[in-house]
Amino acid sequence: MAKRIDVHGLTAYYGAHKAIEDITMHVEPTSVTAFIGPSGCGKSTLLRTLNRMHEVTPGGRVEGKVLLDNEDLYGPEVDPVAVRRTVGMVFQRPNPFPTMSIYDNVAAGLRLNGIRYRKSELDDIVERNLRGANLWHEVKDRLNRPGSGLSGGQQQRLCIARAIAVEPEVLLMDEPCSALDPISTLAIEDLIDKLKTRYTIVIVTHNMQQAARVSDRTAFFNLPAVGRPGRLIEVDATEKIFSNPSVPDTEDYISGRFG
Numbered sequence: 001m002a003k004r005i006d007v008h009g010l011t012a013y014y015g016a017h018k019a020i021e022d023i024t025m026h027v028e029p030t031s032v033t034a035f036i037g038p039s040g041c042g043k044s045t046l047l048r049t050l051n052r053m054h055e056v057t058p059g060g061r062v063e064g065k066v067l068l069d070n071e072d073l074y075g076p077e078v079d080p081v082a083v084r085r086t087v088g089m090v091f092q093r094p095n096p097f098p099t100m101s102i103y104d105n106v107a108a109g110l111r112l113n114g115i116r117y118r119k120s121e122l123d124d125i126v127e128r129n130l131r132g133a134n135l136w137h138e139v140k141d142r143l144n145r146p147g148s149g150l151s152g153g154q155q156q157r158l159c160i161a162r163a164i165a166v167e168p169e170v171l172l173m174d175e176p177c178s179a180l181d182p183i184s185t186l187a188i189e190d191l192i193d194k195l196k197t198r199y200t201i202v203i204v205t206h207n208m209q210q211a212a213r214v215s216d217r218t219a220f221f222n223l224p225a226v227g228r229p230g231r232l233i234e235v236d237a238t239e240k241i242f243s244n245p246s247v248p249d250t251e252d253y254i255s256g257r258f259g
């Protein structure tokens with residue numbers, strides 16, 4: 001089941017460096033939320049706080065709260081590994097496990113979870129998720145070939161198949177199309193549109209048209225001054241942000257006057 005995310009007064013650090021400050025917002029389930037803003041304003045940092053990946057970076061820590069359907073992801077009892085299973089992530093560069101077959105790439109997360117599946121069960125899961133990632137027809141005759149032999153766009157859809165195979169509740173995407181050509185980008189955007197009926201999706205993008213095309217809500221972040229932490233400027237329905245934003249800085253950014 002897709003879940004709602006509530007971020008409350010979130011500040012994130014890299015050692016002594018405060019990267020983002022006092023972010024409060026929510027992310028709605030079964031919808032796409034885009035994070036936009038100039039380079040260095042903390043979009044990727046905030047994204048990584050949503051599945052506790054931020055703390056994997058040395059010195060990475062947070063203050064504040066991230067609630068997933070009212071459960072604090074940073075609560076004392078919470079296992080960060082379990083969080084990353086519930087809140088999946090797709091990265092900027094497609095990163096299939098290079099020596100693994102297409103089949104094993106999709107099955108990898110399931111095997112890591114330690115559950116034993118019968119071969120026929122696993123076959124079904126792999127097929128279902130490759131279909132879910134709009135990749136099945138392109139790879140069904142070469143499932144045992146390495147994932148690294150696919151095109152960049154196919155590799156990214158393979159990574160999405162791998163991410164959804166473990167049935168996460170949220171899917172985080174950090175510039176998932178920035179290494180892809182326009183055709184592969186459209187394929188991923190179509191896929192995002194299809195996936196949002198089942199998942200809560202957050203996507204970081206530098207591409208304004210992409211944010212306008214794929215997202216339901218858009219959050220604009222900015223740096224108040226050089227060296228200062230990034231702040232959330234406004235978050236609203238994507239249509240509103242792109243047609244009639246409340247804050248002049250948002251208007252300046254989306255119309256290309258800075259950033």
Ligand SMILES: Nc1ncnc2c1ncn2[C@@H]1O[C@H](COP(=O)(O)OP(=O)(O)OP(=O)(O)O)[C@@H](O)[C@H]1O
Pocket residue numbers: 014017019037038039040041042043044045046057
């Ligand atoms: N591993 C790291 N160690 C130290 N500082 C970091 C690290 N990663 C990011 N930062 C700093 O945190 C701040 C926010 O960076 P972040 O990558 O989240 O911004 P961004 O908006 O995603 O940028 P971009 O659009 O260029 O990807 C920046 O000041 C950046 O220099």
